[in-house]
Amino acid sequence: MIFRSLHRFPAAALSVVVLAAALAACAPAPSDPGGSSTAPPAPSATSAAPGGAEENAAPDMEAALIEREEFFEAQQQPRDGSLLSAKTPEQQEFIAQQRAYLESQGATWAPETESLLLATTLDACETAILNNHRTDASIFATHVESSPLFAQVAQGDAAAEQGLASIMVFGMSFVCPADAEQWDAAYTEVYG
Numbered sequence: 001m002i003f004r005s006l007h008r009f010p011a012a013a014l015s016v017v018v019l020a021a022a023l024a025a026c027a028p029a030p031s032d033p034g035g036s037s038t039a040p041p042a043p044s045a046t047s048a049a050p051g052g053a054e055e056n057a058a059p060d061m062e063a064a065l066i067e068r069e070e071f072f073e074a075q076q077q078p079r080d081g082s083l084l085s086a087k088t089p090e091q092q093e094f095i096a097q098q099r100a101y102l103e104s105q106g107a108t109w110a111p112e113t114e115s116l117l118l119a120t121t122l123d124a125c126e127t128a129i130l131n132n133h134r135t136d137a138s139i140f141a142t143h144v145e146s147s148p149l150f151a152q153v154a155q156g157d158a159a160a161e162q163g164l165a166s167i168m169v170f171g172m173s174f175v176c177p178a179d180a181e182q183w184d185a186a187y188t189e190v191y192g
Helices: 012-025 052-056 061-075 089-104 113-132 135-144 148-154 158-175 176-191
Strands: none
Touching: 052 061, 052 135, 061 089, 061 113, 113 135, 113 148, 113 176, 135 176, 148 158, 158 176
């Protein structure tokens, strides 16, 4: 929610068109488009275990809002509308792998691309937090369908949407790894 608008990125228009074409080629396999393996996500103390009473419990919004603020502080990203750039070691590794992959697919890297991919990933992590770390295909689909970033980048192109979703889930494996497995399963359910 905090990072959802591209209107803040004045030079983004051309980069978005180039990126959308590259994203269409990125659609399969959200778990590792960079070709290198990462360790499986470590469980988090804040993650709700699948099944049981936790699954049907109403979200604790006060705790979720506190956790969201702590998450954003830890991410060290500006909230003033300026471009985002990788700050933490996890963000830097995600961006390094994604940049190498996209460039290998013929895309031209730009600061707007980095900002877009970080914003998309941070938005997904925020949605995971606000849903008390419980995600299913419905939450995933609603997140993608309601995201102005997805709408502006994909512009109705299903392959570009799927490609950006793939990168988003891949980014989560670095930025909020405890949520990545659920989002990967939801990605598979939504996109097949």
